[in-house]
Amino acid sequence: MGRTPHGQTRHKIFKFVRQRLRAGRPPTVREVQQAFGFSAVETARSHLDALVEQGLLEKESGKARGYRLPPGGRERPLFLIPLLGRVQAGALTTAVEEIEGFLPVDVRGAEEDLFALRVRGESMVGVGILPGDIVIVRRQPTAASGDVVVALVDDEATVKTLHVRGGAVELVPASPHFKKIVVEPDALTLLGKVIEVRRVLEPTA
Amino acid sequence: MGRTPHGQTRHKIFKFVRQRLRAGRPPTVREVQQAFGFSAVETARSHLDALVEQGLLEKESGKARGYRLPPGGRERPLFLIPLLGRVQAGALTTAVEEIEGFLPVDVRGAEEDLFALRVRGESMVGVGILPGDIVIVRRQPTAASGDVVVALVDDEATVKTLHVRGGAVELVPASPHFKKIVVEPDALTLLGKVIEVRRVLEPTA
DNA sequence: AAATATACCAGACATTTGTCTGTTTTGCAA
């Protein structure tokens, strides 16, 4: 077969392998061979080897599908957590609620402890949490004073700042149009702590 | 060795394999064997087979590292976009700027067109964009009136709302303590449009 | 308690996969 100018095929191979790696489907050397129509496995292998020499790929020698992208923030574990449409009273289980979709979130703690909700009111605009924002919540039964939390009030999930005052617990809004809610600690149903807020200004295509 | 109750090990194996698959590192049967301390490869293989029967995994028979997650929304393409620490005047290229890290973002348009910046001032608190927030920006040389944009002003990146008035362009703050900036359209260096805002209330562990 | 189903073990073997050696051909620089 004809020869390509120096480096051209290699660059194409890099893009092919990168795409496969990002898709979570590491290729074998023979799959690279076939993808590019080479007669010899060794052609593919030597290109891959050169990419390793160039530092564009790393490899686990002798292991099947052993090439990978170098660590550099381009390959990292992620959680996909559910965006819940509606939270019912009672124990939170993702099997029960209505799942609108999933959000990619950096790994932290246990995936099953994370969920997301849409903010529905204006009670927290004072701290930059607007209606329509998405809050990412970690399930926990308690939280610290000052934490932004999601709690159940009248069977409705609400986002507020938690204040612990003496024997009582307050769910404090960040807007003058809303009143704080005082709850007995053992009557409080705390769904979790807000760990991230996201606002999408332009929907995904 | 002792036996676990029915389904318990299998569930753990599913979680292990899923985590590996999401990390783009499909395991071999022997890697599953080792991870769980089985003496026999067949133990791992039969659990994996059962997971396939249950529809929790799929597999390419006879292929190394052939197990994969079923298509179904739990596996989705994502972009990892750079969080830039500082933007210099001149053409934006990620090779030049200081990259602080990467953010996972749902696929939209071309990955190279997306970047993230930290908000540094309080000029946009009126619309819920606080200092320390991260804005995700799509590079574009123009934007519509009303869009939240990132522009270069005095060689400094700034987040403002774009207003187009007659022959002039205004960068409008959302706080009474800041003045709007009027720019000639051809003197405006628009870096892009803000498409998402994120606030991390609790850092990743 | 007995029967059944499931978890786990052991070993062997076929196939896939990586890798090496040796060679030819073509692009590029001197």
Next chain:
DNA sequence: TTGCAAAACAGACAAATGTCTGGTATATTT
């Protein structure tokens, strides 16, 4: 034009990997 480097070919072999058969032990159900 010549020499060198890189692209590509060919073949063989070792090791990794998947898979199958046969078996024991424990959890669960009847």
